[in-house]
Amino acid sequence: MAGNIDMIIQKEAKVSNDNFKVPVEQLRWECDTNQFDFNTTDELHELEGTIGQQRALKSIEFGLDIKDNGFNLYVSGETGTGRNSSIRNLLKKRAKGEPHPHDWCYVYNFKDPDNPVSLVLSAGRGSELAKDMKELLDAVRADIPKALDSKEYETNKSHIIEGYQEKNGELFAVLEKEATEKEFALQRTVSGLVMVPQKEGRNYTQEEYEALSKEEQKKLDEVGQELTDKLNDVLRQVRENEKATKDALAQLDRDLGLSAVGHHIDPLQEKYAESDKVVKYLESVKEDILLNLEDFKPQPPAPQIPGLRLPKQEPSFERYEVNVLVDNKETAGAPVVFEANPTYNNLFGRIEHVMQMGGAAITSFTMIKPGALHRANGGYLILDAREVLTNPFSWDALKRCIRNGEIKVEDVLEQYRFMTVVSLKPEPVPLQAKIIMIGSPWIYYLLYYLEPDYRKFFKVKADFDSRISRNPEIMKDYALFVATHCKNEKLIPFDRSAVGGLLEYSSRLVEDQEKLSSQFMEIADLIREASYWAGKEQSPIVTRDFVKRAIEEKIYRSNRIEERMQEMFEEGTILVDTAGTEVGQINGLSVLTLGDYMFGRPSRVTARVYMGRAGMVNIEREVKLSGPIHDKGMMILSGYLGGKFAHDKPLSFSASICFEQSYEGVEGDSASSTELYALLSALSGMPLRQGIAVTGSVNQLGKVQPIGGVNYKIEGFYAVCKAKGLDGSQGVMIPKTNERHLMLKDEVVEAVRDGKFHIWSVETIDQGIEILTSVPAGERQEDGSYPEGTINHLVNKRLREMGESMKKFSAPEKEEKKESEGAKAIEEK
Numbered sequence: 001m002a003g004n005i006d007m008i009i010q011k012e013a014k015v016s017n018d019n020f021k022v023p024v025e026q027l028r029w030e031c032d033t034n035q036f037d038f039n040t041t042d043e044l045h046e047l048e049g050t051i052g053q054q055r056a057l058k059s060i061e062f063g064l065d066i067k068d069n070g071f072n073l074y075v076s077g078e079t080g081t082g083r084n085s086s087i088r089n090l091l092k093k094r095a096k097g098e099p100h101p102h103d104w105c106y107v108y109n110f111k112d113p114d115n116p117v118s119l120v121l122s123a124g125r126g127s128e129l130a131k132d133m134k135e136l137l138d139a140v141r142a143d144i145p146k147a148l149d150s151k152e153y154e155t156n157k158s159h160i161i162e163g164y165q166e167k168n169g170e171l172f173a174v175l176e177k178e179a180t181e182k183e184f185a186l187q188r189t190v191s192g193l194v195m196v197p198q199k200e201g202r203n204y205t206q207e208e209y210e211a212l213s214k215e216e217q218k219k220l221d222e223v224g225q226e227l228t229d230k231l232n233d234v235l236r237q238v239r240e241n242e243k244a245t246k247d248a249l250a251q252l253d254r255d256l257g258l259s260a261v262g263h264h265i266d267p268l269q270e271k272y273a274e275s276d277k278v279v280k281y282l283e284s285v286k287e288d289i290l291l292n293l294e295d296f297k298p299q300p301p302a303p304q305i306p307g308l309r310l311p312k313q314e315p316s317f318e319r320y321e322v323n324v325l326v327d328n329k330e331t332a333g334a335p336v337v338f339e340a341n342p343t344y345n346n347l348f349g350r351i352e353h354v355m356q357m358g359g360a361a362i363t364s365f366t367m368i369k370p371g372a373l374h375r376a377n378g379g380y381l382i383l384d385a386r387e388v389l390t391n392p393f394s395w396d397a398l399k400r401c402i403r404n405g406e407i408k409v410e411d412v413l414e415q416y417r418f419m420t421v422v423s424l425k426p427e428p429v430p431l432q433a434k435i436i437m438i439g440s441p442w443i444y445y446l447l448y449y450l451e452p453d454y455r456k457f458f459k460v461k462a463d464f465d466s467r468i469s470r471n472p473e474i475m476k477d478y479a480l481f482v483a484t485h486c487k488n489e490k491l492i493p494f495d496r497s498a499v500g501g502l503l504e505y506s507s508r509l510v511e512d513q514e515k516l517s518s519q520f521m522e523i524a525d526l527i528r529e530a531s532y533w534a535g536k537e538q539s540p541i542v543t544r545d546f547v548k549r550a551i552e553e554k555i556y557r558s559n560r561i562e563e564r565m566q567e568m569f570e571e572g573t574i575l576v577d578t579a580g581t582e583v584g585q586i587n588g589l590s591v592l593t594l595g596d597y598m599f600g601r602p603s604r605v606t607a608r609v610y611m612g613r614a615g616m617v618n619i620e621r622e623v624k625l626s627g628p629i630h631d632k633g634m635m636i637l638s639g640y641l642g643g644k645f646a647h648d649k650p651l652s653f654s655a656s657i658c659f660e661q662s663y664e665g666v667e668g669d670s671a672s673s674t675e676l677y678a679l680l681s682a683l684s685g686m687p688l689r690q691g692i693a694v695t696g697s698v699n700q701l702g703k704v705q706p707i708g709g710v711n712y713k714i715e716g717f718y719a720v721c722k723a724k725g726l727d728g729s730q731g732v733m734i735p736k737t738n739e740r741h742l743m744l745k746d747e748v749v750e751a752v753r754d755g756k757f758h759i760w761s762v763e764t765i766d767q768g769i770e771i772l773t774s775v776p777a778g779e780r781q782e783d784g785s786y787p788e789g790t791i792n793h794l795v796n797k798r799l800r801e802m803g804e805s806m807k808k809f810s811a812p813e814k815e816e817k818k819e820s821e822g823a824k825a826i827e828e829k
Contacts, residue, residue, distance in 0.1 A: 077464025078440065347397070502527070505523075589694070600715055605678050611805055649799070733768055
């Protein structure tokens, strides 16, 4: 009779188990290619814009529109989600309609040569100024020597010099006449001009002077002193005449220079009248030319030393050149600059040096070179966040640049030298650019929390998602994406079936039937690989078969470890049963990630229950092979058992749970339901079907929760079952909420369709234990008990028995303890 009841229960359970099977149609999403209105992608135009990413695009639009300080952008997202291409395409279109940026030039500072002056001019005017200055210098160098050689100049110069000589001659003639009348003569000696007394047309001798009486000597000395004073007056007047003559010659040269230079500079000052700074610079140029007219005169040949060839020494006119730092003459709209290598010099510019004979390094304002910020001024600068952070000095200098609103070219190593080196300090250029940094979410949050200034300078975040919702418009954009790559890279066109296969692969990447991947780098690689295999077969179009082959070949290149592990399953090295039943033993599922490749594998989980008070012992935790999330899942099991079975009694048992043949760390809670099934089997004594592998996390209420990697887990167990032999009873049990994440391979779907393999989905532990044992779980009745013969009844009964047994064993211990304590008290008394 009891056997008949068991058969009836198992039959009812088997019937009810079919209700939890996932229909074949829900095992994967298949693209309906009839919705496409093309035969091949050659018929489609190129993709314009970005696929999906509305949130990110709206953020970018806001960040580019707002002009306030600090509203620079950080474009966040995983590599391959279209961050770079999207921002570049957006800026390329946007920049065309924006005003041209200004030209920037550096010119010589005539007042302070170490601080070159920056000039701003409208687009194209910088190169014009440089050209005009070159023409001015050529003209001046030709005109001034001609003017200096002119007859008029020579006549005027001679007239001034002759006038000077005539005045001096008159002064000395009057002085000499007076001296002659007083018997003195003006003579030149080593020490200069002196008045010497005369006697009979000759100078007094010392003896003749001493032979004079004191009165005569005194009178002669007084006359000599008087004439000497007059001589000094004449010499002073000569010096004044000399100065006046020099001034007259200088004015003559200035007038000559003005006549040669003025008619060249005046038109330039009118041409660049809109810039006061340029007008002042031209005025400084004119004054410097007039002050250095000698430089424009023909230079005498340098003295030559026999056997040594010396370079010809000529005046330098470099100070009149214009260093066009940024020339936007050919720029259409605002500049968009992407700096792939944002070193300090590449971002902020540099001052170059030239080594000369003797090892001396010289520089000048003409050797100031622009950085990416100079070229992007008035437009947009795109930077890679990781590259900026890894290049020394770049991030700190960029913050300083944004904070001060100016681009400063300086020697970054100056502060680290032992001695100060004379260098240039160019005038900073005002910064008027929108800076866009592209990086991963990890770098974004790292900067946000650890870099105080980051929030001030990058206030707009554009977040690119790695998955997008699937709809007809997005699917059409995907087809345009394929067409764009085929046309731009000269690939073989895809037919609609190949596009459908690509969409299905995209959905599998994100493990969601309602989503598509936005990892366009990986999608683009698959397009290229499919085109390659089609070309190898000399096919004019890429079909679904070539897409499928490209996927298979890609897997084959990376799955060596998976195949080696599969061999170990087949050889029996790794123990996994796919048939029969066992108590306290179940097949769990895990996912291994090896770089760019993921695959699933089954793992045997065992549970042993015995009397004790230790509760559940996680062997992995005890040997420190489990992570915190896995430990949390184990502790949830205690909450579930307590809530389910400890309403009328305390739980008193010991249990050990282990992942068998696991020699590496275990992390995640996706096996918590698996461990609970093994524990319930060990407590109830009911065997579990070994042909069913289980995955899913569980909460304290017994609800089965979704997990990741469901497709890899199912396919991993299917491969083991296939190797050991499919018998129609094997399959995988997954959480109900994971049904939408199923994107299984065609082989697995066909096996399910043929009844060789099964997929069950459950919402609760009770549903799962019924599938694994073919015995009803049993619901709690009003009196707190469970129906006899159910799993929960058997577990509850076993726990009660273990609790009572523990009472019996603990009672003698308590009596013995009381007697010991009483004896001790009497002895002490």
